[in-house]
Amino acid sequence: MSSYEAKCDRCSYKRKLYDILRSYDLGDGYKSAVTIRRQYAWCHQCQQTVSAELLEDLPSLEAELTQANGRGEEFYSGFAFGNTWEEEKIRYLDDLKQRISLRKARVAPPKCLDCGSPNIIGMPESDGDDDEGPIVQPIEHPGCGGTLTITSIGLALNRAWFFYTPEGDKIESQES
Numbered sequence: 001m002s003s004y005e006a007k008c009d010r011c012s013y014k015r016k017l018y019d020i021l022r023s024y025d026l027g028d029g030y031k032s033a034v035t036i037r038r039q040y041a042w043c044h045q046c047q048q049t050v051s052a053e054l055l056e057d058l059p060s061l062e063a064e065l066t067q068a069n070g071r072g073e074e075f076y077s078g079f080a081f082g083n084t085w086e087e088e089k090i091r092y093l094d095d096l097k098q099r100i101s102l103r104k105a106r107v108a109p110p111k112c113l114d115c116g117s118p119n120i121i122g123m124p125e126s127d128g129d130d131d132e133g134p135i136v137q138p139i140e141h142p143g144c145g146g147t148l149t150i151t152s153i154g155l156a157l158n159r160a161w162f163f164y165t166p167e168g169d170k171i172e173s174q175e176s
């Protein structure tokens, strides 16, 4: 799990960000929770750099499914811990199919995962896979005019796990 830092090159704005596990709760006791794909974004409501939902369009999800269908042992054995790669492939394809049906039913635009506001500016991932450089394409810091970038600052352990409705609203966790 990685941690990141958002920074402005003009003002003193800084914020640490963590990759936290977040899932859509499909209402069956988390048996088939679908992991939320995130993007970083500026949230006008939070006035912060935040994690926000990344809602891919259906054609690219369907292309992903076709690609996943065509893959075999070489791909799936890489993360089939305790499963055979065939079992892992089935699990992986089921997850994608569930993601596609969620996406088809989805009405609301992508939301800030902190406050739930759809009033966000997404920060697309940068193309380079250079670990040192910014991980997003920089955007203008709203209200400041400086440039906001996000860079990786290393690993962090965070065992938090948050659940959201299929429309991207945070479910307040019941005490466990």
Ligand SMILES: [Zn+2]
Binding pocket: 008, 009, 010, 011, 012, 013, 141, 144, 145, 146, 147
């Ligand atoms: Zn600034």
Ligand SMILES: [Zn+2]
Binding pocket: 043, 044, 045, 046, 047, 050, 112, 113, 114, 115, 116, 117
């Ligand atoms: Zn927000």
